[in-house]
Amino acid sequence: MTGSVDLAPLVAALPAACVIVDPDQMGGYRWDRANDPYAGMPLAVVRATSTRDVQEAVRFAAAHRIAVVPRGAGSGLSGGSSAVDGCLVISTERMRAITVDPASRTAVVEPGLFNAEVKAAAAEHGLWYPPDPSSFEFCSIGGNVATNAGGLCCVKYGVTSDYVLGLTVVLADGTAVELGGPRLKDVAGLSLTKLFIGSEGTLGIITRVVLRLIPAQRPRATLVATFASLDDATRTVLDVTRRMRPSMLEFMDRTSINAVEDLTRMGLDRSAEAMLVIQSDEPAPHAAAEIGQIADICQANHAAEVFSTDDQETGEAFTVARRMAIPAVEKQGSLLLEDVGVPVPELGTLVRGIAAISVAREVTIAVIAHAGDGNTHPLIVFDPMDADQSARAHRAYAEVMELAMALGGTITGEHGVGRLKKAWLPDYLGPDALELNRRIKNALDPLGILNPGAIF
């Protein structure tokens, strides 16, 4: 069917060089970082330069009932931007404008700008955009909104949704609708801005984002503690979060500690079952005092080693160690990058269960976690050339999600369902919530052209 579509009217309706049809050039637009083996070949890629371009492309797709796959920076981890055969990929990578208004503490941003670039533009005015997915240097703000991305600061500062005041969204029929705006409180009408956040391109395409900014973060004091026992580490997380609000509370298990130590030789305790990296951004000197209280909590929970500093560079080195965990584990093979979350008290049980899955399936699984939120990233290592090991890795991937669900957890805390996790969504949501999801989807995209195969 797609072979018969005449793209000439679309090409004519868009600025020069917006439409790519060369298969080699389109190759770079077929996958995100989930490396979905089922990614299809697009009919064309539209590299939009404006909301109007996106509208033209969606109208064309709607008229021809062609699937539309929206795409930001392609850094997604759940296959939310995998191309499907014969689709129109609409990339927002060229839409990169930003205007910061320091007086109203807001920024109006086009979706293609990287998260780090938003942070940098805010910082020029002494302001801060907190959400900090690990990919912040190469993920786009549009993708962050589409997946409701999280990060390391969420434990104190919340997720993307908490900073989005308004959106422009192109709907399935090509209408561009403005929702919300630079008003810090606004309850007029249904909460539609929130509905589109995390909708992974299945309800509309985000072409403009109004963000709330806050004053710059203060310097951080940092603590690193290792624990011989996982349970002691979990108790520490609970004891800390109940009493205070650290600005970062990260966890690494023994496998990830060793992977980072292999790479960095920074002297991490290879025998520890768990390592916590915790920061406080309270006003100095209270940051150091709070880190001192946290050190006491670690000691009371039998920490093996506790190191703390209010030196920014030393603290940053430990944050880098944590951020290096994924590339370090990736040295051992290809990764299935998980994203399950549990209520915080279940953290230890989840990590122990994952270790059992690792043994049973004979695959390495390293666990890092945004521990204060109960959001974990098990990293399942496998050799894609080894069919048997690949199958075991995928089985482990499923079992990790099933374990999280059994513990009252979620199949995805911050990456999204995309295409990789949709098979587990019905079990997770149950039939009534799933039906409600479908009803909203059908109401907004009756032809089903928006990112088909993602979430649903």
Place this chain on the structure above:
Amino acid sequence: MTGSVDLAPLVAALPAACVIVDPDQMGGYRWDRANDPYAGMPLAVVRATSTRDVQEAVRFAAAHRIAVVPRGAGSGLSGGSSAVDGCLVISTERMRAITVDPASRTAVVEPGLFNAEVKAAAAEHGLWYPPDPSSFEFCSIGGNVATNAGGLCCVKYGVTSDYVLGLTVVLADGTAVELGGPRLKDVAGLSLTKLFIGSEGTLGIITRVVLRLIPAQRPRATLVATFASLDDATRTVLDVTRRMRPSMLEFMDRTSINAVEDLTRMGLDRSAEAMLVIQSDEPAPHAAAEIGQIADICQANHAAEVFSTDDQETGEAFTVARRMAIPAVEKQGSLLLEDVGVPVPELGTLVRGIAAISVAREVTIAVIAHAGDGNTHPLIVFDPMDADQSARAHRAYAEVMELAMALGGTITGEHGVGRLKKAWLPDYLGPDALELNRRIKNALDPLGILNPGAIF
């Protein structure tokens, strides 16, 4: 039509004494605090005791195509709970259970519990539920969620939506669906929890809320400053919010200052154009230091008087003065309580424009505001026995909303659209966003039985 409905099956399906049909008894369920003159007479009031009761009532209503008006504590200010003729009022006032889990920092709450009771239950575990509408002692958590209520702490701690992790909602066909849960990060499926927050009973009836709690708030340091010039006060708000995060930043205009002074004789400066009440809950002694910095900003902006204290009781007295503004102004007559918001830099222009409306319409309008959020509450005073003055007051009410919209603001920052403001919603949203709201409403409530006349 309603006269012919046989309530016996409904009465039989519910626990004893759930259904009220006596007109006198139903009188207390016809109005919320908006005193909507068009409130109708219900067919019956269902005082539900459980999700199941709500389901029974909604199923009965759906079968007979009877309107359902959900009701929490009846403290709403926009007529969201005005009864309509022949409706079934479903009151959640008897659903008051709460379970706090300090380990996961969450609470599971039934909708009828008052906001203050949620705070108190959390406080027993050293935890805090921040949202604090001025009505916190007599508004219910269900109503808070249904309107996405705000309050005084929002400037630092956000609104109700920021603390809701999950909901049980009874849909228009009587299905009870569980959305979200005690997981601090969860992006599996569409953001439906968020969609129901602020939906004012038009999409479903909330019967259970999972709340996120945080560690107890620290003691506050407080500053009160008066300004001869409104512009100086606005500049102070901008200068403060750009640099730091006060836990409260409230504004009173000359009319409200004088109303409070009439009542309290606490020595407020009657000649001031503006008064700011600002708190810091940073760790001591930084709270006092931050208040000191704010005092400097006030002085730099030509404050007439600046008073600051880190004594809790003295600080509380000033907060009480601010909280007393509404009852103080109410001494002068009936109130139309407005809720418009603007981008913060427009605050002074809005307040000045409201003063002009007050003069033109010859009605007193006092303005108080959650200044750090740009969310204002103009209080329009009138004598309901004076038809001409009432008409002028209502004209002023409309003009205040139109002024806010002209300044890029919203018609409601935290009270909701309800029935009183729905006439302005189309202008505010514009046709495309309004149509999108309607599409969601129709998808979830095809018979249109849920709170008809509210929002839409």
